Amino acid sequence: MKAVELNKVFDAKDFEDRIYTMWKDRGHFEPRGDDDKDPFVIVIPPPNVTGVLHMGHGLNNSLQDILIRYRRMQGRPTLWVPGTDHAGIATQNVVERKLLAEGTSREELGREKFVERTWQVKEDHHATITRQLEKIGASCDWKHERFTLDAGLNDAVKEVFVSLYERDLIYRGEYLINWCPSCGTALSDDEVEHSEAQGHIWHLRYPLVEREGWIEVATTRPETMLGDTAVAVHPEDERYTDLVGAHVKLPLTGRVVPIVTDSYVDREFGSGAVKITPAHDQNDWEIGERHDLERINILTAEATLNDNVPEAFRGLDVKAGRKAVVADLEEQGYLVRIADHHHQVGHCYRCNTVVEPWVSTQWFVRMKPLADKALAAWRKGEIRFYPKHWENTYSHWLENIRDWCISRQLWWGHRIPVWYDDDTGEMIVSRTDPTEDPANAGRTLRQDPDVLDTWFSSWLWPFSTLGWPEQTADLERFYPTTSLVTAYDIIFFWVARMIMAGLEFMGEVPFRDIYITGLVRDIQGRKMSKSLGNGIDPLDVVDEYGADSHKFTLAYLSVQGSDVPIAPDSFQLGSKFANKIWNATRFLLMNLDGRTLIPFDRIELRDVDRWIYYRLNQAVKTVNSGMENYRMDEASRAVYEFFWNEFCDWYIEVSKLGLYSEDEAEKDRGASMVLYVLEEALRLMHPFMSFISEEIWQKLPKEIEPADGTGRPDAVIVGRYPQVHPGREDEPAKSAADGFSAVQELVRGVRTIRSEFTIPPTKTFDVYVRVADARPELAEFFRRNGAYTRLLAHLSSLDIGEDDGRRAGSVAVVGSGFEAYLYVRELIDVEEQLKRLDKSIAKIEKGLSQAERKLSNEGFIAKAKPDVVEAERAKAADLRDQLERTRAVRAELARS
RNA sequence: GGGCGAAUAGCUCAGCUGGGAGAGCGCCUCCCUUACAAGGAGGAUGUCGGGGGUUCAAAUCCCUCUUCGCCCACCA
Numbered sequence: 008m009k010a011v012e013l014n015k016v017f018d019a020k021d022f023e024d025r026i027y028t029m030w031k032d033r034g035h036f037e038p039r040g041d042d043d044k045d046p047f048v049i050v051i052p053p054p055n056v057t058g059v060l061h062m063g064h065g066l067n068n069s070l071q072d073i074l075i076r077y078r079r080m081q082g083r084p085t086l087w088v089p090g091t092d093h094a095g096i097a098t099q100n101v102v103e104r105k106l107l108a109e110g111t112s113r114e115e116l117g118r119e120k121f122v123e124r125t126w127q128v129k130e131d132h133h134a135t136i137t138r139q140l141e142k143i144g145a146s147c148d149w150k151h152e153r154f155t156l157d158a159g160l161n162d163a164v165k166e167v168f169v170s171l172y173e174r175d176l177i178y179r180g181e182y183l184i185n186w187c188p189s190c191g192t193a194l195s196d197d198e199v200e201h202s203e204a205q206g207h208i209w210h211l212r213y214p215l216v217e218r219e220g221w222i223e224v225a226t227t228r229p230e231t232m233l234g235d236t237a238v239a240v241h242p243e244d245e246r247y248t249d250l251v252g253a254h255v256k257l258p259l260t261g262r263v264v265p266i267v268t269d270s271y272v273d274r275e276f277g278s279g280a281v282k283i284t285p286a287h288d289q290n291d292w293e294i295g296e297r298h299d300l301e302r303i304n305i306l307t308a309e310a311t312l313n314d315n316v317p318e319a320f321r322g323l324d325v326k327a328g329r330k331a332v333v334a335d336l337e338e339q340g341y342l343v344r345i346a347d348h349h350h351q352v353g354h355c356y357r358c359n360t361v362v363e364p365w366v367s368t369q370w371f372v373r374m375k376p377l378a379d380k381a382l383a384a385w386r387k388g389e390i391r392f393y394p395k396h397w398e399n400t401y402s403h404w405l406e407n408i409r410d411w412c413i414s415r416q417l418w419w420g421h422r423i424p425v426w427y428d429d430d431t432g433e434m435i436v437s438r439t440d441p442t443e444d445p446a447n448a449g450r451t452l453r454q455d456p457d458v459l460d461t462w463f464s465s466w467l468w469p470f471s472t473l474g475w476p477e478q479t480a481d482l483e484r485f486y487p488t489t490s491l492v493t494a495y496d497i498i499f500f501w502v503a504r505m506i507m508a509g510l511e512f513m514g515e516v517p518f519r520d521i522y523i524t525g526l527v528r529d530i531q532g533r534k535m536s537k538s539l540g541n542g543i544d545p546l547d548v549v550d551e552y553g554a555d556s557h558k559f560t561l562a563y564l565s566v567q568g569s570d571v572p573i574a575p576d577s578f579q580l581g582s583k584f585a586n587k588i589w590n591a592t593r594f595l596l597m598n599l600d601g602r603t604l605i606p607f608d609r610i611e612l613r614d615v616d617r618w619i620y621y622r623l624n625q626a627v628k629t630v631n632s633g634m635e636n637y638r639m640d641e642a643s644r645a646v647y648e649f650f651w652n653e654f655c656d657w658y659i660e661v662s663k664l665g666l667y668s669e670d671e672a673e674k675d676r677g678a679s680m681v682l683y684v685l686e687e688a689l690r691l692m693h694p695f696m697s698f699i700s701e702e703i704w705q706k707l708p709k710e711i712e713p714a715d716g717t718g719r720p721d722a723v724i725v726g727r728y729p730q731v732h733p734g735r736e737d738e739p740a741k742s743a744a745d746g747f748s749a750v751q752e753l754v755r756g757v758r759t760i761r762s763e764f765t766i767p768p769t770k771t772f773d774v775y776v777r778v779a780d781a782r783p784e785l786a787e788f789f790r791r792n793g794a795y796t797r798l799l800a801h802l803s804s805l806d807i808g809e810d811d812g813r814r815a816g817s818v819a820v821v822g823s824g825f826e827a828y829l830y831v832r833e834l835i836d837v838e839e840q841l842k843r844l845d846k847s848i849a850k851i852e853k854g855l856s857q858a859e860r861k862l863s864n865e866g867f868i869a870k871a872k873p874d875v876v877e878a879e880r881a882k883a884a885d886l887r888d889q890l891e892r893t894r895a896v897r898a899e900l901a902r903s
Numbered sequence: 904g905g906g907c908g909a910a911u912a913g914c915u916c917a918g919c920u921g922g923g924a925g926a927g928c929g930c931c932u933c934c935c936u937u938a939c940a941a942g943g944a945g946g947a948u949g950u951c952g953g954g955g956g957u958u959c960a961a962a963u964c965c966c967u968c969u970u971c972g973c974c975c976a977c978c979a
Contacts (some may be wrong), residue, residue, distance in 0.1 A: 017941085131979080201976090208979080223977060237979095273978050281979050290977040329935075351976090394905065401972070408973085426915080495974085528917070532972080563927090564916085568908080570972090572915060579941070580927065586941050594938030632919095642919080755945090761933090762945035768936055801936090852925065861922085866959030875922055875960095882923075 008604060011596035011706050017589035019553025021701040025142055035724050036148045037394040037484075040084035047078035047085045050469050050518075051147060052501070053155060054548050055094035056132040057101050061141045061533055062527040063494060065545035066571060068145050069558040070639055073148055076694035077634050078489075085487055089140065089147035093156040095359045095420040095461035095892045096190055102128050102419070115389040116661035118190040118418050125419045127153075133647065138630040139231065143545055144554040144697050146724070151481075155464040155474040156421065164421045164464050165438050167512065171434045176373045177413075178435075179425075183292040184283075184412050186365035188310035188353040193369050196409055196458060198498050199353040209333065210277070210349035212341050213238060213255040215539060216263055222247075222255060223343060227350055228287075229336065231610030233260060234305040237283040239294055244279050246862040258341040258370040259332065260317060267298045286366045294440045304366050323357040325363070329547060361470050363776035370414040370423060370457070376404040377507040381446035384506060384516050387642075393637040396570040398493060402497050405486035413460045420458030427453050466504035469517035486513060490520040490637075498523070525570035538822045548578050555696045556581030562695055567636075584647055585594035585699050588692070591655050592703045595685060598666045598678055604710040605679040614792055617743035619658045619684055620735040622649060626691065627729045646692045654688055657751070661795045690726045697724070715895055746788030748794050753789075753827050757800040761844065764835040771803040775813045779888060782824040789825070813902065821847070822883055826892045844897040851890045858883040 012600040014021065030036060038046060045688035049071050055065055056744075071087060079085040080307060099113075106112055113121045120902045133154070140147065153160060171177040209229045212221040222238060225554070236254055240247040247266070254263050266338045271294060272281050285295030286302040295302060307313045312320045312328045319335075320328050336342045349597075353362040382405045384390060385398065414423060426435045428450055435441045435452065442452050464471070469488050473481040487509065493502060509517030526820035528534055529541040532734045536542065548557045563570050625651035633642030658681070665677020686707055689700040711721050717727035734740070757774065760766070777788040786807050789796065806813075817828035818840055861867050861879055868876060 013938095015937090015938095081930085229979070271977080274976055281977095288977085288979080290979075293977080350979090364933085399907070403975070498974095566917070569916090574915085577915085583941050587939065590939035592938080595936075634942090638919085641919090644917085648926090656940090656943090758944055759946090763932095765933060767934075768944085857923070861960080864959055867922095868959080870959050872924075881924080 008601045008708060008710075010600040011708070013589065013593040013596060013706070015593075017586045018548075019555065019585065019698060020691070023142075023144070023549075023554055024702050026142065026698050030146065030722065030724055031149070031501050033722065035079075036087070036146050038084040038148065039725075040079065040088040040759070041082045041712050042084070044081075044083045045574075046304045046485055047083040048088070049075060049077070049086075049490050049492065050088040050472055050488055050490075051090055052493045052497070053090045053092035053153075053465070053468065053584055054136050055097055056091050056129045056136070056154075057094050057136050058132060060429050060545055062543045062545060063572060064139075065143060065548070065557060066527050066561045066565060067492055067494065067524055068143060070522070070565060071560055072143075072145050072147075072558065072697070073639050073642075073694045074492070074634070074637075076697060076724065076729065078454050079146070079724070080690065080693065080726060082727065084484075086151065087145070087147040087529060088151045088467075089137075089145070090147060090153040090472060091129075091136055091155070092465060093129065093154065093420065094459060095415060095417055095458065096192065097461075097475060098125060098129065099417050099419040100190065100357055107858055113418065117187045118504055120160070121418050123641075127624065128154075130198045132718065139546055141264055142549050142554060143557055146697070151472070155468070155631065159474065159477075160464055160467070160471045161421055161468050161801060164477045165424045165473055166422055167467060167508070168459070168463075168487065169436055169438050170512075173373060173579045176376060177370060178373065179370050181368045182368060183287075183289060183364050184369050185353065185362045186310075186367070187306070187362055188308065188359045189830055190417070193367060194355060194362060194414045194416060195462075198356045201351040201353050203349055204352040206348050206350055206352070208277075208346050209336075210343040210346070211258070211282070211336060212259060212343055213282070213717075216254040216256050218253070222250065222279050222280050224282040224361060226282055227348060228329070229303070230286040230312070230320075230325060230332045231287045232282060232332065232336075233302040233312070233320065233328075234284045234286050235262075235264060235282045235300045236285060236303060237264050237298065238266045239269045239272050239281045239298075240266060240279060240285050241272040241274045242270060244272070244274050246279060252286065258339060262496070265298075267300075268295070269294050269297060270326075276501050280458070282471065287364050289364055290526060291867070292364075293638045296580065302366060305367060306363060307349050307364075310363050310468065310734065325361075326337045342832075354533075356839035368458075372411040372413055374408045374507075376408050377511055378408045378503075380510045381405055381503060384510055389516045390506065390518070393520060393611065396568070397498060397521070397523045400495070400498055401503055404503060406888050414455075414457040414458055415434060416456075416547040420461060421464055423457050425454040425455040427455065429453060462500050462504060465501055467512070469509060470513050470745065472638050475512070475589070477629045486517070487515050488518045490522060491518040492522045492524060494525045494828060517568040520637070523568075524565060525568065528570050530572050530573050530574040530577075539746060543573060543575055544549045547577075552582040553585055553698070555585050555698050558645060558697070559584060559695050560649075562604050562639040562837040563647070566640050567638055584651070585696065587651055587655060588696065588699055588703070591650075591659060592685065594659070595678075595681055596706065598674075599708065601657050604682070604708055605675055606710070607679075607712065607714045610680055610683075612677060614743040614746060614788065615658065615661050615795060616680060616684075619653065619734075619741045619742045620732075621744045622653045623687060623691070624731055624735040625665075625682070626653075630691065631731070643695045646695050647894075650688055650692060654684065657747075658684060660799055664794055664798050678765070679711075682711045686711050686713055687715065687729050689723055691729050693723050693726070694728075697830045740790075742784065746785065746792070748801075748820060749785055749788065749824060750792055752822040753820065753825070754799045756822060756827060757759070757802070758827055759816060760820065760831065760835070761801075763839070764831070766831060766834050772799050772834075774800070775806045775808065775810075775814075775817070775828040775830075776800050777809060777811070777828070780827045814899045820892075821889050821893045821896060823889065826896065828870050828893060831861040832903075841897065841900060844893060844900065848890065848893050848897065850892060851886055855883060855886040855890055858886060 054060055073084055103113055108297055187194055206227055208225050208227050210223055210225045212223050214221045235257055250266050251268055253266050256263050283291045283294055284302050286304045303311055303315050305316050311324050312321055320331055323331060355362055424437055442449050470486055473485055505517050556578050560578045566597055613827045626645045629645035630642045662677050662681040665673050668674050689704045693700040696726045701723050720726050738866045776789055789807045797805050816832050817830050818835055820827045860877055864884060
């Protein structure tokens with residue numbers, strides 16, 4: 008066999024694109040696997056086509072990719088559905104900004120041209136997003152890709168709209184809604200973001216009509232007094248009892264409005280009297296409903312004062328109007344005082360403009376019946392959140408849900424499937440276009456100009472992407488999906504609504520597990536954003552460090568439940584790991600020259616082999632439990648530690664004994680054995696380090712069949728994930744693990760002495776080991792593995808015996824169950840060494856006294872679990888032994 | 904006003920059902936030992952936010968306080 012050469016310098020660019028293409032061309036992203044196993048399905052949270060992917064997507068998709076690859080390797084038919092979201096307002100805003108920069112506008116372009124233009128922008132961004140997902144290595148099935156505005160999804164949206172209407176769960180009406188004057192559209196309650204603002208509260212006096220005097224009211228929005236239609240007081244407020252039923256004459260407008268009573272009013276706040284503006288405040292709207300008050304809309308769609316206000320104020324925007332109103336009130340003596348006041352102000356989640364409560368005719372979904380089902384499903388345990396505490400957020404929202412305003416005065420989106428006959432006033436809600444129906448010939452039907460909230464298509468995503476409303480094979484096989492991976496900021500917008508839609512239209516929850524990721528933040532804990540300029544582009548990371556580094560680092564840092572702080576150089580964690588993997592492999596493959604690889608079943612395992620398999624078994628266990636619990640941080644850590652701290656630091660080092668042997672058979676054995684372990688390690692790491700593991704795996708000699716008998720597929724991506732093998736932790740394995748621990752302890756002890764006294768590795772010396780009487784098997788182990796120990800510690804000789812006399816002229820290292828005498832007296836400073844021993848004695852004494860204190864505590868003996876007590880006894884015995892030995896060693900050294 | 908989360912080494916954070924404080928980065932010393940200086944070996948560094956409690960035993964469970972962060976909410 009000839010050596011396989013890897014480039015001296017690791018560069019992910021050499022193979023990532025090639026590997027990705029290979030996977031894709033060979034169909035490895037498509038659901039295959041064992042038919043008798045449950046499919047594992049994830050639908051991607053579709054990125055918005057407003058731009059390119061940011062680090063939040065990097066995190067989210069990395070985690071999904073790890074889950075998908077892990078399950079794929081377990082042999083489950085695995086499907087990851089990719090796709091993008093048309094993102095109604097967000098995309099429309101992007102395009103409008105472009106148009107503005109070009110000196111035109113959507114109005115100038117007209118609806119048809121505008122939508123065409125938006126499709127172009129969508130295509131551009133979609134291409135970028137796709138390329139980004141490929142670059143980061145996302146193993147999604149591109150044959151299943153969907154877009155929230157494609158024809159199939161449009162059918163789904165129409166079907167859902169019409170059937171909800173038929174079930175009386177969708178209605179149309181004139182209500183107070185959230186209006187974004189800048190986007191020119193209604194918003195749902197969830198699309199309004201509240202933030203604290205430093206404002207003022209104006210105290211005004213309204214003159215009474217039926218008698219002398221006035222009543223004082225307070226407001227944070229004085230301009231709305233132009234639309235006041237009542238003043239409300241609490242029904243049991245004695246201050247105002249005799250004013251109930253009386254009227255006030257509003258300043259500026261001269262309108263006479265009643266004083267009404269409503270228990271909503273807080274007697275303690277301000278004067279206990281509230282001005283009521285039903286058309287511009289949610290509470291006032293409700294009071295207005297109860298008292299049948301007039302609703303006077305004072306704002307235009309652009310949030311300027313309209314013709315319902317006195318002429319002097321018309322055309323002013325809210326800010327200017329407020330100033331003018333306050334000035335006039337003050338001049339006319341109606342302003343009592345102005346105080347500072349903090350309050351919450353609603354802003355549009357897309358353009359940050361202050362949102363105005365505004366009366367208009369919109370479409371709504373009646374949410375209560377849907378929410379009840381979603382709550383019931385959760386209570387029955389049909390869905391599980393990881394981490395669990397998000398359940399509170401979910402249930403609280405559903406319990407307090409309000410109807411969902413779904414119509415948007417936009418052009419980019421699913422057109423509402425409703426037509427109006429302006430002549431007859433008839434409204435047609437239809438799955439098909441009624442204008443194409445011959446029965447309607449001659450009628451003038453006008454389709455509702457509005458589109459649906461973008462989330463109205465997103466909430467169907469888990470089944471619409473699988474072909475619904477058609478009863479497709481995909482739908483049959485892959486619904487419900489398995490896991491959803493998303494960030495907590497869209498639990499309301501998306502997660503809860505998908506559950507509602509899934510239950511309503513599929514009769515089943517859309518997914519079982521909901522893994523809520525944290526948000527990616529910069530190292531100072533700030534959210535990454537364009538305006539702060541602290542964003543990190545996943546493509547830049549891939550370019551600089553490679554896709555594996557990107558994915559691995561994010562997984563390693565993504566602790567369940569908390570936000571993920573990332574700095575650009577955080578990714579060194581992953582790239583150093585990749586480099587380590589590369590170099591370790593390069594070393595192993597360069598030693599293949601002239602070797603004949605031996606089939607695994609013809610190799611007899613030695614202690615060190617049993618040890619590494621024991622460790623591998625433990626790593627597999629940790630990875631499995633991590634993956635089952637969506638702890639990708641733990642899983643990736645286990646992979647990292649196994650590969651670096653066990654395989655590289657120790658196993659490859661001891662393998663050099665075989666690789667550098669004079670004996671050809673030993674060399675063959677050594678080269679083969681280490682490759683079998685490497686092969687399995689590559690499968691272990693593949694979900695986390697996908698490209699590099701595949702690249703290396705492809706270069707492994709084909710003779711290296713998986714040692715666990717799982718067969719050799721054409722790519723590691725479809726290899727079988729390592730399993731826990733009972734045979735790897737049986738008695739011989741355990742005793743090998745114990746023995747090797749002692750070897751490690753000895754080696755580390757020798758290294759410490761070397762380091763403390765600056766003895767170079769080239770300077771070898773003899774070591775004599777004396778094993779505790781209680782550990783005869785340890786002596787055997789040291790004898791069997793003496794050559795490894797000599798290699799690791801750079802010793803000239805290693806003897807094992809019981810001769811106390813051999814202490815003389817040496818320096819000792821005391822370990823658990825043994826002491827080792829290093830013949831380095833001439834190389835060390837005896838005084839220093841005595842100090843070291845004193846320190847070590849003090850440490851042992853401290854530990855021992857702690858243990859003894861515990862053991863002499865009756866409560867401990869009586870109440871602690873027996874195995875804990877037993878372990879404590881064993882520890883104390885070992886420490887006592889060590890203490891005795893260390894003292895003897897010190898005495899010997901001091902004497903000489 | 905409710906609810907949730909966080910406080911552990913200089914920095915960023917692990918530490919899961921309570922039983923001798925950890926990682927990465929940074930720092931110090933030595934080593935370019937023929938896989939790897941993006942490396943190896945060794946080392947220093949912690950009243951586990953404060954105070955109470957439960958327990959034989961608390962970073963871990965309970966209460967409370969302090970400080971941050973987030974979400975929800977119709978007090979003008």
